[in-house]
Amino acid sequence: MGKKIYAQSNHDSEYVRCVYKMSDIISRRQRMPWFWPDFVYNYFGEGWEHQRNLKVLHSFTSKVINERAENINYMESESESDQGVRKRRAFLDMLLKTTDDQGNNLTHQDIQEEVDTFMFRGHDTTAAAMNWAIHLIGAHPEVQKKLQQEMHEVFGVSDRPINTDDLKNLRYLECVIKESLRLFPSVPFFARSINQDCKINGFKVPKGANAIIIPFSLHRDPRHFPQPEEFRPERFLPENNVGRHPYSYIPFSAGLRNCIGQRFAIMEEKVILASILRNFTVEACQKRVDLCPLGELILRPEKGIWIKLEKRNQQL
The missing domain is CATH 1.10.630.10 (Cytochrome P450)
Known part of the structure; x- marks a missing residue:
């Protein structure tokens, strides 16, 4: 995504901990049908823990997307001027430049879903x-x-x-x-x-x-x-x-x-x-x-x- 989080050297990365925690929480809920209704899960189950971890994950990807969107034009012009060789773009950069059939850019919500998929399920x-x-x-x-x-x-x-x-x-x-x-x-x-x-x-x-x-x-x-x-x-x-x-x-x-x-x-x-x-x-x-x-x-x-x-x- 063009963002360094040093997950391999930082063994206490909050984002990494939340990824694994969410995997456990979701897996447990899937095996307990009585917790499938949200109001039951939030009141008796791990609903608050689920929301807390989800907020960390979404906040991180949202921040990365916003930062990248603000700087993408500058980074592209810089990479093109670097010895005349165009560098490969990060996956996130490609998403930010992607348009639909009508020429509209993907919304940040659309991009966040793709980024979350890669980050959460791609490793x-x-x-x-x-x-x-x-x-x-x-x-x-x-x-x-x-x-x-x-x-x-x-x-x-x-x-x-x-x-x-x-x-x-x-x-x-x-x-x-x-x-x-x-x-x-x-x-x-x-x-x-x-x-x-x-x-x-x-x-x-x-x-x-x-x-x-x-x-x-x-x-x-x-x-x-x-x-x-x-x-x-x-x-x-x-x-x-x-x-x-x-x-x-x-x-x-x-x-x-x-x-x-x-x-x-x-x-x-x-x-x-x-x-x-x-x-x-x-x-x-x-x-x-x-x-x-x-x-x-x-x-x-x-x-x-x-x-x-x-x-x-x-x-x-």
Whole structure:
């Protein structure tokens, strides 16, 4: 967003604490239907705590947006004059310059919703996805061997930084990430409102009903993924994707309200996982049955994931 909050060095960041606190509060409320009515939740539940944390989150993003909006023209002219090279704009800058079909800029409320989505749901989901992927890679040496071979083909024995072209060439790593998300989607469920009467398996579902979609179960449909509990990244090679139903695999949701950051998430995972695999061999210290996934806002292992890292010899 073009704003530094030093979250990694400041372990007592109020914004970061409120992000995690809100995740816990929302998850608890979802599991307690008697707290769904606002007046009951505010009087008997954590309503006041919810509002206090929400105020911190919204105040922070609102302040960042206002500051950026006031200075964006100055920053653009400064970046253009910097040795004649135009710098890349922050995501927030692009939102501030975005217009609709009528040429109107997005309102600050519209922008705040997008920023909150990126800030609130854009870090923990990716971290969880990489967590599961590291375990699966460490538990399947044959997959890890193919990944390290791909690393050698792309990077050789160099330790240069990863660039955009490298990301395009890490095709098997992308298959591994997708298969990890099939087995352990970061968001274990999401909801949609039905906007017209329809039939599902012969049952009439009326307009206005709420549908809960559970990718964790959907991704285990043997009609689309034979032997669904097996970790097989080859499922996502182009030749094996042919004819598969487009909604059989939806770790980032689907349709008009799909995840705004799914491409960025895959790129981020590729960079970090490739950096680990270029330098280390990974060994899983747990069996999959011992992980006990917890379906909260984010799908997490109950007791965390334990791995061993062994420094690699780059010479193959």
